Structures are given as structure tokens and as C-alpha cells.
Amino acid sequence: MRISVIGCGYLGAVHAACMAELGHDVVGLDVDEARIESLAAGRAPFHEPGFPELLARNVESGRLRFTTDPSLIADSEIHFIGVGTPQLDGALAADLRYVDAAIETVMDHAAPRTEGRPVLVAGKSTVPVGTAQRLADRLAGSGKNIILAWNPEFLREGYAVQDTLHPDRLVYGLPEDRGQGDVAKAILDECYATPLADGTPLVVANYPTAELVKVAANSFLATKISFINAMAELCEATGGDVSRLAEAIGHDDRIGKKFLQAGIGFGGGCLPKDIRAFMARAEELGVDEALTFLREVDAINLRRRHHAVELAEEAAGGSVAGARVAVLGITFKPDTDDLRDSPALDIAMRLRDRGARLVVADPAAGDELRRRHPGLDVADSVEDAVREADVVMVLTPWRDYLDLDPEALGDLVATRTIIDGRNVLDPRRWHDAGWNYHGMGRGVSAW
Numbered sequence: 338m339r340i341s342v343i344g345c346g347y348l349g350a351v352h353a354a355c356m357a358e359l360g361h362d363v364v365g366l367d368v369d370e371a372r373i374e375s376l377a378a379g380r381a382p383f384h385e386p387g388f389p390e391l392l393a394r395n396v397e398s399g400r401l402r403f404t405t406d407p408s409l410i411a412d413s414e415i416h417f418i419g420v421g422t423p424q425l426d427g428a429l430a431a432d433l434r435y436v437d438a439a440i441e442t443v444m445d446h447a448a449p450r451t452e453g454r455p456v457l458v459a460g461k462s463t464v465p466v467g468t469a470q471r472l473a474d475r476l477a478g479s480g481k482n483i484i485l486a487w488n489p490e491f492l493r494e495g496y497a498v499q500d501t502l503h504p505d506r507l508v509y510g511l512p513e514d515r516g517q518g519d520v521a522k523a524i525l526d527e528c529y530a531t532p533l534a535d536g537t538p539l540v541v542a543n544y545p546t547a548e549l550v551k552v553a554a555n556s557f558l559a560t561k562i563s564f565i566n567a568m569a570e571l572c573e574a575t576g577g578d579v580s581r582l583a584e585a586i587g588h589d590d591r592i593g594k595k596f597l598q599a600g601i602g603f604g605g606g607c608l609p610k611d612i613r614a615f616m617a618r619a620e621e622l623g624v625d626e627a628l629t630f631l632r633e634v635d636a637i638n639l640r641r642r643h644h645a646v647e648l649a650e651e652a653a654g655g656s657v658a659g660a661r662v663a664v665l666g667i668t669f670k671p672d673t674d675d676l677r678d679s680p681a682l683d684i685a686m687r688l689r690d691r692g693a694r695l696v697v698a699d700p701a702a703g704d705e706l707r708r709r710h711p712g713l714d715v716a717d718s719v720e721d722a723v724r725e726a727d728v729v730m731v732l733t734p735w736r737d738y739l740d741l742d743p744e745a746l747g748d749l750v751a752t753r754t755i756i757d758g759r760n761v762l763d764p765r766r767w768h769d770a771g772w773n774y775h776g777m778g779r780g781v782s783a784w
């Protein structure tokens with residue numbers, strides 16, 4: 338199929354490359370010239386495992402092109418919308434200007450269909466419920482025979498390629514008009530023929546359901562993380578161990594083990610802003626009470642960042658002013674260079690504001706960090722970062738950090754004090770090597 342993907346960020350660029358991998362003829366469109374130049378040359382503009390190879394292969398084959406020229410989307414049978422919906426400045430709600438602009442682009446440049454099946458716009462961006470119907474009404478006025486489906490995206494950064502090629506489910510939000518809905522479904526079925534043939538579950542619903550599925554999923558995940566972080570607060574007050582607690586409750590299938598990792602909380606380009614936009618939309622709809630719990634979820638999450646700063650101050654003897662603090666990991670999670678709403682970056686900046694002599698190391702985001710925060714001390718290796726440190730903080734659970742050797746590191750630091758912001762180190766091992774170990778809701782215990 339001839340496909341366009343509008344918006345070539347983490348979501349759109351990976352979606353475009355995966356659609357080409359499935360055999361489609363794809364053009365990715367974005368207004369960011371530097372990004373498009375890099376993608377068109379087959380060079381990944383961000384860190385995402387498996388993406389560089391996939392991109393290079395499909396650009397090379399000629400099935401995948403990238404452009405800033407919207408006229409090149411004219412012949413596409415499907416236009417996927419993968420632009421960002423960031424949080425509005427000074428408000429909780431989502432900023433829809435890029436989605437609206439993408440719809441205008443399609444209306445301006447799609448070739449009119451006078452015969453044959455209509456052109457399909459498939460929305461993938463996370464939007465407030467009610468947006469799809471508004472956009473469908475707008476497209477209906479174009480006179481170009483364009484219909485809309487909402488097809489939310491659930492990819493996780495770090496696993497984006499796998500999640501797109503082998504999704505755990507596909508969701509189609511279709512128009513109420515059965516005729517139009519059947520056509521939209523047939524077009525999407527053709528596009529996703531390979532994952533559907535592989536047995537990927539498909540859920541078909543109306544627009545509001547499909548829009549809600551995405552924010553409901555992210556709200557549930559955020560709630561799970563804040564739940565375990567609330568238990569971490571209880572463990573801190575009582576001497577309990579939240580990792581053991583999570584392990585024990587996770588054996589119950591109804592609860593499950595995933596997303597129960599307590600630590601400095603969730604961040605990134607999705608979870609924080611999605612729960613806030615969801616609350617803002619609920620308020621507009623007059624059902625804000627249904628989501629007041631998300632306010633608590635957000636508050637618990639932000640408290641963990643504050644707690645990590647306090648732990649560092651206590652560990653440094655009451656104040657970090659003048660103390661050398663080594664931060665290992667600055668991205669919001671491992672296997673990405675994404676710094677959007679990163680708890681690690683937030684904590685690091687707060688410590689710097691309190692006078693810490695900060696050194697940061699990160700396996701992927703070092704260059705980006707130097708660009709954004711000139712003057713920040715960014716080390717090229719863990720060893721360089723921790724040299725002469727008074728406090729070492731592991732804030733992103735990169736694989737490289739899981740097997741850090743407390744003995745070897747101990748020889749480099751000024752004081753053997755470690756804050757394990759993601760509860761990924763073995764407390765006893767660090768303790769036995771003479772370190773003051775501080776976890777998030779766990780300490781060193783005989784058990």
C-alpha cells in the first residue's frame with residue numbers, strides 16, 4: 338500500500354520504517370529539516386534499539402522515503418498521524434495544534450478520490466476523547482472523500498520496533514456510519530495483514546472508546562507505579578522492603594509482577610502528560626470526580642523525586658552544597674536517549690540548584706545533555722563520573738549499571754555512599770563492600 342506518516346518523532350519514524358518493513362511504500366513527512374535529512378540518509382536521529390538497521394535497510398530498498406514536502410503525500414491510501422500532543426504551557430491539557438495542522442496538510446494535499454475507495458486518515462497520536470469525531474467532521478467537509486479511523490499506538494521506547502512489528506493488540510476506532518466503518522476496517526486490515534495473520538488480537542470499537550483505550554492503559558500503568566511507590570513510603574516509615582513486597586504481591590496472577598518497580602517514579606513523553614490531559618478532559622466533560630485518583634497518582638510520583646533529593650542531602654550530611662554528586666543515568670528509562678520529563682534529570686538539576694558539584698554519566702544521552710546544558714559536567718564513563726564522589730546516585734537502570742562492582746568503584750570515590758534510585762542493586766553486596774546503601778523504600782536487611 339502507499340502510506341504516509343505525518344510526524345517523524347519516536348512514534349512516527351519507527352512506524353514509518355516498520356510499515357516499509359511490512360512491504361508498504363512509505364513516505365514520512367515532518368517539518369523538522371534536520372531530522373528529515375538524517376532519516377532520509379538512513380541515519381537514526383535518536384537512540385532506539387533495532388531502529389538504525391531497520392531504517393537503513395528500508396531507505397536502501399527505496400520503500401521508505403522522508404520529506405518535508407507535503408505534496409509527496411498526494412497519492413497515499415492511508416495517512417497515519419503520528420505528531421506529538423505535548424502538555425500545554427501553564428495548563429494540564431494537551432496541545433492539539435500539531436494534530437490539527439496534520440489534518441489540514443492531508444486536506445490540502447491528498448489527491449481527490451472521485452472513484453474507488455476513500456482515502457483513510459488513521460490517527461495514532463494520543464488525543465483527548467472527542468477529538469476523532471471533531472477531526473472526522475472536518476475531513477468530511479473537504480469534499481475529497483477522506484474518512485478517519487483512530488488507531489492508537491502502544492509502543493514503548495526501547496522496544497519500539499518490536500512493539501510496532503509485533504504489537505500485543507491492535508485497536509481500530511471506527512466511524513458510526515457502518516458503511517464507512519467497514520471500508521476503514523478493510524483498509525487497516527490490508528495495512529496490518531502481516532501482524533493480523535500472526536494472530537495479533539484486534540479490538541474494534543467506536544472513536545471515543547479507541548481514544549480512551551490509550552489513556553486508560555497509560556493511566557493504569559501510572560497508577561500501578563504510583564501504587565508501589567506509595568508502598569515504598571510505607572516501607573520507609575516502617576523498615577519494610579518494597580522490592581520484597583512487590584515480589585510477594587506479584588505472585589498473585591491478578592496483580593502480576595510487571596510495573597511494580599518502585600523508585601524515583603515515572604517520566605517520559607507519555608505517562609505524565611497523558612494522565613494530566615486525561616484529568617483536564619474529564620473536567621471539561623463534567624466527570625472530573627472519576628479521575629481525582631490520578632491527581633494522587635501524579636502527586637505520589639512527584640514526591641519520589643523530592644524524596645531522592647532529600648536522601649542525597651541526608652547522605653551528604655545535611656546539605657549537598659559543595660558535595661560532589663555523581664549521577665549515573667539521566668534518561669527517563671534505559672535504552673532511549675529521551676530526556677522528556679525525566680525524573681533523573683529533574684533530580685540532578687535540583688541537586689545542582691542546591692549547590693552540588695554534579696557529574697553526570699549516561700550511556701546514550703551524554704551529547705544531548707551537553708548541548709542542552711552547557712556547563713554541566715558530563716563524564717564519558719562511570720569511572721570518570723564517580724571519581725572523588727561524595728554521593729553516587731543510580732537514577733536510570735541501564736544494563737551497564739546493574740553489575741557495577743562495589744569494590745572497584747569504592748576505590749575511586751571519596752565516600753562510599755550510594756543511592757539506588759531504581760532499586761536495582763543488591764543492598765547486601767554494597768553494604769558488605771563498605772558502602773552506605775540507600776534504596777527507595779528499602780535498606781539493608783538480614784532478609
Ligand code: UDX
Nearest residue numbers: 490491492493494596597598602603604605607669670
Ligand atoms: C509508555 C507506555 O508503556 C506505552 O504503552 C505508551 O505507548 C507510551 O507510554 P514509555 O513512555 O516508553 O511507554 O515508558 P514506560 O516503559 O511505560 O515507562 C514509563 C516510566 O515509568 C519510566 O520512567 C520508567 O522508568 C517508569 N517505571 C516503569 C517505573 O518507575 N516502574 C516500573 O515498574 C515501570
